[in-house]
Amino acid sequence: MDIMAFLICLDNCIDKTTLSRLATIVDAMLSMTGRVTMLGISRWTEQGGSYRTIQRFFNTSITWYKINWFLIRKALTGMKEILLIADETVVTKSGKHTFGVDRFFSSILNKPVSSISFFSLSLLDVQNETSYSIMTEQIEKEKKNTENKGKKKKAKKKKNSSKKAPKGRKKGSKNKDKKNVALSSYHLWAQGLIKKVLNLIGAEIELRIFVFDGAFGNNESLQMVKQCGLELISKLRYDSALWFPYTGQYAGRGAYKKYGEKLDYTNISKKHLVSSETKGNVRTDIYNIQLWHKNFPELLNIVVIKKTNIMTNKVAHVVLFSSDLELHWNKIITYYRLRFQIEFNFRDAKQHWGLEDFMNIKEKPVYNGANLSMFMVNLSQILLQNQSVGLLSMNDLKTWFRGHKYMRTIIKLLPKDTDQTIIQELQNELSEIGRINLVKNAA
Structure with missing residues (x-):
């Protein structure tokens, strides 16, 4: 599998220099072991992949959501059911200098931890039950105004037993329009990301449903999604009224x-x-x-x-x-269950592609580090769909590429007149060492 053949579709959204650096980094990440940091990547790159080159790449302005779309567009073309799903993930960080570091709630640790948080939008192929990340943005907490901290005095409630609060609504109050709600800054930010994705995709894929977890189980989130032209599937509290x-029958007076x-x-x-x-x-x-x-x-x-x-x-x-009142109950359950595929994307990004490993602290390198990890998840899923070599897991994929990297080094040491059959046998044997799901006689 030639990596450049899979990345050539990106030449319309990034320049040739950045594309060349990306191909070098991708080749190293597919075969490397250990922590996926800039230094670690540079140790596994071949010619043209120095540490300084890796630094330049991480400090380049890259429109990752366009790169992801051009990469996954072919895999999604022709699919009947595509959903837009979203979720947040937390990456633990120590220290105080990483851009956006704050205390975010970790569902794994079940408590707030020092970390950075990312909001990710993915396109879900319902037929193949596969999620492809298209946009990942860092979440920044709003800074609280601490100027008047300590100056606020607790208001003393006057107790007057003789006067009771009047029943009913306050005089002059009006009914609120629940469709015309004032969106919070977080919802406005999320809505902007959704509109970016919809504008990028255009009419190539029909997106009708947006799925999120219980955090969007409220009217503000519903109206935010409907303003984007989508229907929402989410979860309510177990005790919702x-x-x-x-x-x-009509009582004969008053409102119905x-x-x-x-x-x-x-x-x-x-x-x-x-x-x-x-x-x-x-x-x-x-x-x-x-x-x-x-x-x-x-x-x-x-x-x-x-x-x-x-x-x-x-x-x-x-x-x-x-x-959507017309949506079948079985599809509501199926779509909400498939939303969990984005969690598998986060798991793979952290376990295999360095989402938990990168040591960058500045805004642009942090953004590029997280998006590179999610990009590698998309690319690895596309590579695994190539069944010619019988790869069944991320570990198999990395082992296969690592064996071929070792073989390229060995070939340089062999005589030029070495029999090609021997080289092919060596290559097959090296690519199978350490594979978990071994498929014999793979082409």
């Missing part, structure tokens, strides 16, 4: 009633049951209902997944929702 639409009975998660009517399955001691019941949430302006397509332990009678449930 949901209401059936009112079906009774909107909310009917409140949903009781412990006693959902069987007429809303769409699937029931028992595996071992666990029964899984799935309910699909269109319900109101008082913080949302429109009906929501709700899917409640209820699991019951038959032996202990313990019950747990998850509440998924979509703004």
Whole structure:
């Protein structure tokens, strides 16, 4: 597999010098062992890959989301179902000098840690269950104003038992338009990233659904996504108050009633049951209902997944929702489950491609280091789709390239009249040493 053959599609979005440096770095990263730092990469590069060259690359302004799109476009062309998914990942960092370092919550450690955080957008191929990262941006926390810290005095509440607060709404208050919400700075920033991706892709791929975890399970996030022309799939709190639409008769005065009975998660009517399955001691019941949430302006397509332990009678449930009322309940579950593919991207980037290893501290090198790791995840997935050499995992891929790098070094030491059959046998043997999933007689 010639790496340059896979990277030649990038010549429209980066200059030749940067492309040449990228090819050199990619070749080194595919075969190297140890920590993926600038120094580590330079030790595995061949001619033209000095440490200074690596430094120049990491300090170059690169539009990574265009590079990722040109790389993955061919793999996604012709696919029927493509989703836009997103998530955040945290990279632990010690010290105080790394750009954007702060205390971010780590779901693995279950506590805030000194780290930097990245927001990543990916295109998900539903048919092949594969996620391709297209944009990764660093999250910066807003700096709090500490000028008046310590000067604020606690307001003393006057107790007056004789006067009670009047019932009902305050005089002059008006109904708020739940569709026209003021987006927070974080939502405006995320919305800008989504629009960038949509503008880049254009009409080449039809994107209709955006999937995010429970952090976007609120009306502000829903309106932000709908303003981009997409439908949202996310998760609500397990105890969210949901209401059936009112079906009774008009009282004859006042406004028409909107909310009917409140949903009781412990006693959902069987007429809303769409699937029931028992595996071992666990029964899984799935309910699909269109319900109101008082913080949302429109009906929501709700899917409640209820699991019951038959032996202990313990019950747990998850509440998924979509703004698309026509979307089938099975697709809501499938799409939300496939959102986890982006977590595998983060895992591979940290384990194999240096997302946890880079030592850069300045803004541009940090940005390039993170995006290079995510780019390598995309490239490695495309390389693994080439079944001619029988590679089944990231470790197999790196072992295969490492064997070929060793073979190139050996060939330089062999006599020029060495039989090509011997060279081919050596190459095959070297590329198989250390492979986990060994496929014999691979072409």
